[in-house]
Amino acid sequence: MQISSAESMLMQALWDRHPQSADELIRTLGPAQGWHESTIKTLITRLLQKQAIVAEKDGRRSLYAPLLTRDEWIADQSESLLDRVFGGRVAPLVAHFAEHRKLSRKDLAELKQLIAEIDDAD
Amino acid sequence: MQISSAESMLMQALWDRHPQSADELIRTLGPAQGWHESTIKTLITRLLQKQAIVAEKDGRRSLYAPLLTRDEWIADQSESLLDRVFGGRVAPLVAHFAEHRKLSRKDLAELKQLIAEIDDAD
DNA sequence: CTGCATGGTTTACATCCGTAGACTTTCGGC
DNA sequence: GCCGAAAGTCTACGGATGTAAACCATGCAG
Structure with a gap:
């Protein structure tokens, strides 16, 4: 099953902090993404x-938490x-990133x- | 405008060799991707x-060539x-690729x- | 107890995508 | 000049996506 781009925004929020209620997600993602309440409900x-x-x-409401891990998702996208x-x-x-000067000095060091x-581990 | 995944297959073919007629594309991509003639016509x-x-x-038919360059596309996808x-x-x-042992010895050397x-260029 | 707020479910709808059939135009051969 | 093959255009259709409104359930405040 594929996670769409909008959906992944919501996942990011949950990876950063979980569990979260629908209400919390709506209050943080809504403004950040310019989404209406309903949109977020749909994504959930x-x-x-x-x-x-x-x-x-959790009583009357639900708390949501990721099942798919961020690592799995990153691996998937990268692959x-x-x-x-x-x-x-x-x-x-x-090489592509290098050519396009996307490598910062810090990136290089890292x-x-x-x-x-x-090499050492080898 | 976004190039879809199926469309990018056709682009790859054209980047590899261009111009190409619809017929050529159909004969090479059809079998390779399991696409019917019509599908390729649509993608074109x-x-x-x-x-x-x-x-x-080119007389009765057309020869197709990329306008979007492979480099632009690669940059776009990577970004x-x-x-x-x-x-x-x-x-x-x-780091992600390294952790997941996706780095071959050859990759490392490169x-x-x-x-x-x-570093030298710096 | 009862209506309202709050959260969850259903429905909506335009667009893109993958996939492809149907129809149309046109040039070259007979 | 007419017909058929080849190339191109139009139509189709189900599923995913972005975006959201409408509706429903239910527990808490009064």
């Missing part, structure tokens, strides 16, 4: 159907880009660090 | 509408993932090379 319903979140009763766009190879992807670690 | 039409490709008359999933930062993205080059 769809995410429940997709079993990306669960509802836990998809990698396969669709870069033929499954990582280096071209990084990358070096990362590569060193991987 | 939609891509023309989206101005992602152009038609150049989108980066923003939607990684908050716009590259290192976490690469990455090191890449970083060295960037």
